[in-house]
Amino acid sequence: MILDVDLIDVDEAILEAFAAAGSDGLTVAEVVAACHRFDARVVERRLGVLRDYQAISKVVDRPNEQHFRAAFAPYIMLLFLHRLAERGGQSELHQLLTLERLNISHHDAVEGDGGASVSRLTKVFRLLANELTSLVHRGAAEALRENAQLLWGNRSLIVQAEEVHAVVLGRWPSLGQQCAALRISLAAYGDAIEAAAGRLIEQAGTTRALGFLPAGTTRALGFLPAETWVSFARRSDVQALAAVLDSFVFDAPAPWLSPQALAEAVESARPAGGTRFRPPRPDDRQDLAEQDLMPVDDTAELRIAAERLLGDRGSVSVAELLDEAGDWPTGRRLVAEMIAIHHHPDLSFELRWGDGLRIDPGSFPSWVSDGWFGRLAKVSQ
Amino acid sequence: MNQTETALWWARARAAGPQRILPGGPAPAGMLRLPEPDGSGAWLLPVLPDNASAAVLDELGLPGHVLEHPNDTARVLAACVRCCWANPAGPLWPGVGAPWEQVAAVFGAIVNRDEVVSHRALLAGVRRLARSRWLLWDEGAPMIRLGPRVAAWNAAQLSTLREMYRSMPPAGGDGIDASRPSA
Numbered sequence: 179m180i181l182d183v184d185l186i187d188v189d190e191a192i193l194e195a196f197a198a199a200g201s202d203g204l205t206v207a208e209v210v211a212a213c214h215r216f217d218a219r220v221v222e223r224r225l226g227v228l229r230d231y232q233a234i235s236k237v238v239d240r241p242n243e244q245h246f247r248a249a250f251a252p253y254i255m256l257l258f259l260h261r262l263a264e265r266g267g268q269s270e271l272h273q274l275l276t277l278e279r280l281n282i283s284h285h286d287a288v289e290g291d292g293g294a295s296v297s298r299l300t301k302v303f304r305l306l307a308n309e310l311t312s313l314v315h316r317g318a319a320e321a322l323r324e325n326a327q328l329l330w331g332n333r334s335l336i337v338q339a340e341e342v343h344a345v346v347l348g349r350w351p352s353l354g355q356q357c358a359a360l361r362i363s364l365a366a367y368g369d370a371i372e373a374a375a376g377r378l379i380e381q382a383g384t385t386r387a388l389g390f391l392p393a394g395t396t397r398a399l400g401f402l403p404a405e406t407w408v409s410f411a412r413r414s415d416v417q418a419l420a421a422v423l424d425s426f427v428f429d430a431p432a433p434w435l436s437p438q439a440l441a442e443a444v445e446s447a448r449p450a451g452g453t454r455f456r457p458p459r460p461d462d463r464q465d466l467a468e469q470d471l472m473p474v475d476d477t478a479e480l481r482i483a484a485e486r487l488l489g490d491r492g493s494v495s496v497a498e499l500l501d502e503a504g505d506w507p508t509g510r511r512l513v514a515e516m517i518a519i520h521h522h523p524d525l526s527f528e529l530r531w532g533d534g535l536r537i538d539p540g541s542f543p544s545w546v547s548d549g550w551f552g553r554l555a556k557v558s559q
Numbered sequence: 560m561n562q563t564e565t566a567l568w569w570a571r572a573r574a575a576g577p578q579r580i581l582p583g584g585p586a587p588a589g590m591l592r593l594p595e596p597d598g599s600g601a602w603l604l605p606v607l608p609d610n611a612s613a614a615v616l617d618e619l620g621l622p623g624h625v626l627e628h629p630n631d632t633a634r635v636l637a638a639c640v641r642c643c644w645a646n647p648a649g650p651l652w653p654g655v656g657a658p659w660e661q662v663a664a665v666f667g668a669i670v671n672r673d674e675v676v677s678h679r680a681l682l683a684g685v686r687r688l689a690r691s692r693w694l695l696w697d698e699g700a701p702m703i704r705l706g707p708r709v710a711a712w713n714a715a716q717l718s719t720l721r722e723m724y725r726s727m728p729p730a731g732g733d734g735i736d737a738s739r740p741s742a
Contacts (some may be wrong), residue, residue, distance in 0.1 A: 427574060428574065430576035431624065431691045434613030436638055437723065442721055444637045
């Protein structure tokens with residue numbers, strides 16, 4: 179009958195036009211003109227539908243009558259449809275349940291009324307449960323969340339229906355079978371509510387709104403969109419925000435600092451091995467003269483020293499020379515000179531060492547290796 | 560003092576840290592009473608056995624209270640110990656007040672950083688420590704004192720501290736005289 183919510187608006191405009199026209203009624207053309215906001219074809223089609231449903235009828239029932247009038251009952255139904263579309267029909271259902279209860283409690287009510295009432299309620303709750311269950315199993319979670327508020331969380335509906343059920347069963351025990359059907363449909367509705375709630379909780383649990391709260395809390399928080407929480411946080415004063423944590427007890431900030439940690443921290447702050455300085459660099463600001471870089475030629479000095487040591491002797495023992503020197507500093511210099519002379523390529527002197535050892539603890543030096551300093555034989559010849 | 564009151568004091572200490580009471584106030588069981596040197600009040604410090612204190616968490620490798628910048632904070636406390644411990648041969652509490660500049664000088668000598676950076680670290684550390692009562696310091700106050708919590712360190716730990724005290728640079732310059740006030 180009504181395929182689209184917008185069609186309700188068209189119907190309403192048509193009925194409004196009839197209401198304004200008074201008892202003379204309107205022709206089809208007049209209705210279309212009055213409803214010029216909508217497409218003429220749509221209006222005509224709706225007029226046909228309404229005529230099929232007897233919502234509008236000819237003013238006088240004769241073949242060529244052009245004027246139509248509207249009945250009031252369809253408009254009431256339209257109002258109901260409006261409300262149902264807006265609010266899901268929950269309050270209507272509540273009212274219906276209250277009315278059923280009143281009807282069957284009435285002392286004039288007979289067994290037939292009770293049976294009819296119970297079968298109506300059975301149908302209502304079966305349809306509700308079917309819709310909810312199919313949403314749970316096949317619908318997207320978002321669709322479920324949008325529609326679910328209209329369908330579940332209505333424990334009071336079940337309670338009311340159970341009251342009706344109790345009254346019927348009390349007055350007409352013979353209706354036990356129908357009452358059992360009602361009980362089953364109520365249980366199905368209850369199960370569907372549970373399933374829907376479970377699905378929503380599961381879905382909300384996967385999107386953690388706030389990471390630091392326990393899992394149960396996050397699930398509960400997930401029911402509200404994040405924007406709601408943001409605006410709550412922005413608009414609340416300090417008291418309201420603090421009230422959120424009213425039931426929590428926090429430990430005082432009590433970090434433990436051990437002296438060991440203190441000492442380690444102090445130690446680690448110090449640069450290892452004290453402050454390090456850059457080693458001094460050679461002073462290369464002025465270039466050394468090239469001459470200074472040449473190895474010093476001390477051939478002449480060494481030759482003079484060798485001649486002085488040897489005198490007119492061909493060779494002389496190291497022990498003898500050291501005895502002449504008398505003390506160790508001088509002797510040391512002598513040995514150094516002899517070695518330098520020995521190694522000089524241009525000088526024909528040599529220092530030969532033997533296996534002998536002269537030991538005399540009482541004198542200086544207390545021991546001397548058997549060494550001879552002399553001219554090289556072949557060169558000297 | 561009955562059991563309920565004792566439990567209440569322990570709960571207060573747990574929720575808000577060491578409690579300051581007026582002189583002549585209660586002395587709940589298991590708590591250390593630390594009188595202020597000027598007699599204006601006393602601190603109640605819960606004394607836990609060694610095998611139940613926060614140090615156990617360290618030993619077990621469990622996460623304890625998370626402290627931001629643990630090293631810098633420890634250095635700040637070390638600087639305060641260096642400045643406020645009147646007599647290293649004796650107990651740490653109550654110690655003496657040390658001027659901010661002196662603590663800053665010691666801290667600066669430890670960390671060896673730029674003055675601005677060092678000041679920021681010091682201020683953050685002092686705030687953090689004052690919040691948990693390791694130090695007594697009011698925001699902006701010129702003097703810093705050691706807080707009641709330091710009295711929880713036992714004798715063995717104090718000897719570690721003494722070692723550290725000796726190894727630390729003394730407060731340099733004009734602060735050095737103030738670091739040795741008569742206790």
